[in-house]
Amino acid sequence: MSNVMNNITGHFKEKLSGGLQKITIPEWKTDIYHKGTYPFAVESKILQLQQQGKTVEALVESLIQKALDPEGKPMFTKFDKNALMNEADPSVLLRVCAELNNATSDYEDISKN
DSSP states (O other): OOHHHHHHHHHHHHHHTSOOEEEEEGGGTEEEEEOSOOOHHHHHHHHHHHHTTOHHHHHHHHHHHHOBOTTSOBSOOGGGHHHHHHHSOHHHHHHHHHHHHHTTHHHHHHHTO
16 A cells, blocks of 8 residues: 555544544433544445435435444444334434534535535
């Protein structure tokens, strides 16, 4: 691997190894944890849904992909998607997803160009 690639991957590994950030959701009586950044592999499905005009589905997908428990393990699975889309309070979902996606809002700006 070239020196530049070592610098690129090393920088990103540092960002990924940072501590988890916490969001408290009183309505759900829980805390959700998330990383400050995510690889494009995680973001690609979310960006694809946004570009297809499936904004709500993209928000739910971001929650599924990014919401972690205190140990850093996923809180949700793809099997939770239907319930999240149909049985969860949209205003709470919007607020939580806005906070989760705040860390990666630069990716979304880039994808629009």
